[in-house]
Amino acid sequence: MSISTRKGDEGETDLLFGCRVKKDYPRIEVVGAVDELNAALGLLRVSAKFEMSQREVPKFQETLITLMGELATPVGSEHRYEERFGGSVNADMVKHLDDLVAELEAMGALKIKGWALPGAAGVMSGAYADLARTVCRRAERAVVGLEGTEEAVPNGEIVKYLNRLSDVLWLLARMEEKGGGEESS
Secondary structure, eight states, X not given: OOSOOOTTTTSEEEOGGGOEEETTOHHHHHHHHHHHXXXXXXXXXXXXXXXXXXXXXXXXXXXXXXXHHHHTSOTTOHHHHHHHHOXXXXXXXXXXXXXXXXXHHHTTTTOOSSOOOTTTTOXXXXXXXXXXXXXXXXXXXXXHHTTTSTTOOSOTHHHHHHHXXXXXXXXXXXXXXXXXXXXXX
């Protein structure tokens, strides 16, 4: 089977469970923003010097796959998603990010002078973490933008997860700029 199916040549694509929609459909826009975040995290993943980044970024990417599945589920089919795929972004995932924030802050990630200027330290992995952070914020805004519409995401943990992930990425950027901190490999 080829990746080139030509099914999208008329400007449509699929949500899960065979639901065809226009490529600019609100849910597809949000899935696209999260997909971009996952790709930006890939840059951090391959360049990271800080052990926590090396360990955690692949976990973030796996969670984003789950998150994209939830977002690609047509409204009203959430039970089908849960039955078929079994997972969803949950409070434990958000708590894990809260724990990372506390750990990074305890390690001194907040000890910077002035504003953080992405790339100014000349550390590629830090710049990639900042890039991922900004894409994360855009994805978060896109999910929030669905609120109050018929496409609203019923899982409130998704916005919390993206909000907290952007905090973690800001802190990881600072630690990457410090040369990996105390955990440098």
